[in-house]
Amino acid sequence: MFKALHPTLSTSISIGDYIQLQRSHSTTGPARCPACEQALSIRGNLSPSASVLEHFTHVRDQNAPPCPIKSEGAIRYEVLTDTLPDTQRAAGLRAAFFENWTYHWHQFRTYVGHADIKDFAAALRAVDEKGVWKYRHIQEHEIIVAMLATMDFKPVKNPDKKGQWLRKPWVRFWFRSGVAGLHDFWNLADGRKDLIRAEYALSAKAKMISADKFKDFKVVNVENSYLTNPLYAGVPYFVQLIMSERFPGLVAAPPPKVP
Numbered sequence: 001m002f003k004a005l006h007p008t009l010s011t012s013i014s015i016g017d018y019i020q021l022q023r024s025h026s027t028t029g030p031a032r033c034p035a036c037e038q039a040l041s042i043r044g045n046l047s048p049s050a051s052v053l054e055h056f057t058h059v060r061d062q063n064a065p066p067c068p069i070k071s072e073g074a075i076r077y078e079v080l081t082d083t084l085p086d087t088q089r090a091a092g093l094r095a096a097f098f099e100n101w102t103y104h105w106h107q108f109r110t111y112v113g114h115a116d117i118k119d120f121a122a123a124l125r126a127v128d129e130k131g132v133w134k135y136r137h138i139q140e141h142e143i144i145v146a147m148l149a150t151m152d153f154k155p156v157k158n159p160d161k162k163g164q165w166l167r168k169p170w171v172r173f174w175f176r177s178g179v180a181g182l183h184d185f186w187n188l189a190d191g192r193k194d195l196i197r198a199e200y201a202l203s204a205k206a207k208m209i210s211a212d213k214f215k216d217f218k219v220v221n222v223e224n225s226y227l228t229n230p231l232y233a234g235v236p237y238f239v240q241l242i243m244s245e246r247f248p249g250l251v252a253a254p255p256p257k258v259p
Contacts, residue, residue: 001069001214004031004040004056010219015042015054031056034217035196036067036177068174069198069214077149077181079130090133096140097133098250101243106232108144111173111197111220114156114166117239121246123147137186141224146182148173148195155204169199169216172209193222 003012007029013021018031019042030039033056040056058067068076097104108123109115127146132138138146153171158164174196179185185193197220200213226232235243240254 001033001040001056001217002054003216005034005037007031012217015056018042030059033058033067033069034219035069035174036065038064038067065177067177069196069211069217077175079127079132079135079146079150079182081131081134085131085134086136087134090131093138093140093143094128094133097143098247100140100227101251102235103227103229103232104141104144105235105239105243106229107141107226108147110226111144111148111195112153112167112171113197115153116156117242119151119153120147121242123151125246126150135182135186139224141227142186142193142222145185145193145195145222149175149182149185152209157204170202170206170209170213172198172200173220174198195220195222 003014004018005011006013007018007021012034013031022028030041032038033040038061039059041059042054043057044054058064105117105120108120112119124147127143127150132143132146135146153167155168155170156166158166175181175185176194176196179188197218198214199216200209201215202210202213237254237257240251243251244253
């Protein structure tokens with residue numbers, strides 16, 4: 001990885017900045033992995049090959065817990081509500097979500113960074129069919145957490161400028177290593193609910209996330225204040241249209257355009 005967690009702060013740090021920090025403060029501890037907080041070292045700095053880039057890598061520790069950042073391939077999280085489902089509350093939660101879907105769409109875009117409405121609809125369809133509403137303790141604003149954690153997000157092209165991107169890296173969301181799945185996440189205290197938003201330098205045509213393409217990250221705090229943001233009440237015509245087509249009866253069609 002090319003960015004790590006600062007040795008003492010909850011912010012990212014580049015390799016160059018970390019080297020400068022060590023030079024000016026020799027007692028500075030190691031950079032850390034954002035997901036598992038294990039110590040990281042710098043590799044590639046002594047390689048004679050120009051093709052080998054300097055990067056952070058985990059310090060080998062056989063006793064360390066598995067780190068999600070080092071995983072690749074298929075997504076590791078899934079919606080599982082077979083154990084003690086809260087069926088009485090589920091219908092009300094689902095109705096509330098669709099009533100406020102525009103707010104959730106805007107916040108979803110904020111978390112992902114330039115998301116496609118079709119991705120939002122697909123992620124929502126997937127967790128809806130799995131019965132995400134039945135999780136005990138899940139709150140309305142946390143539904144999009146399940147959507148984020150169970151889907152990878154491909155690059156988004158700029159529809160108005162050919163050959164340009166609104167977001168070029170792939171994005172995948174991870175929980176910290178102590179959180180094995182969604183059920184663990186819902187049971188965390190509110191102040192501890194966050195996600196790792198990881199970026200990967202992959203081609204838009206790639207089929208699968210590759211750990212060695214991990215590029216950057218940021219810690220995303222899960223919050224619910226967006227549900228009262230008046231700017232999130234409306235959406236563009238085409239966004240409303242797509243959602244009404246994907247979820248007829250739950251999302252109203254947009255009013256006809258005036259000629």
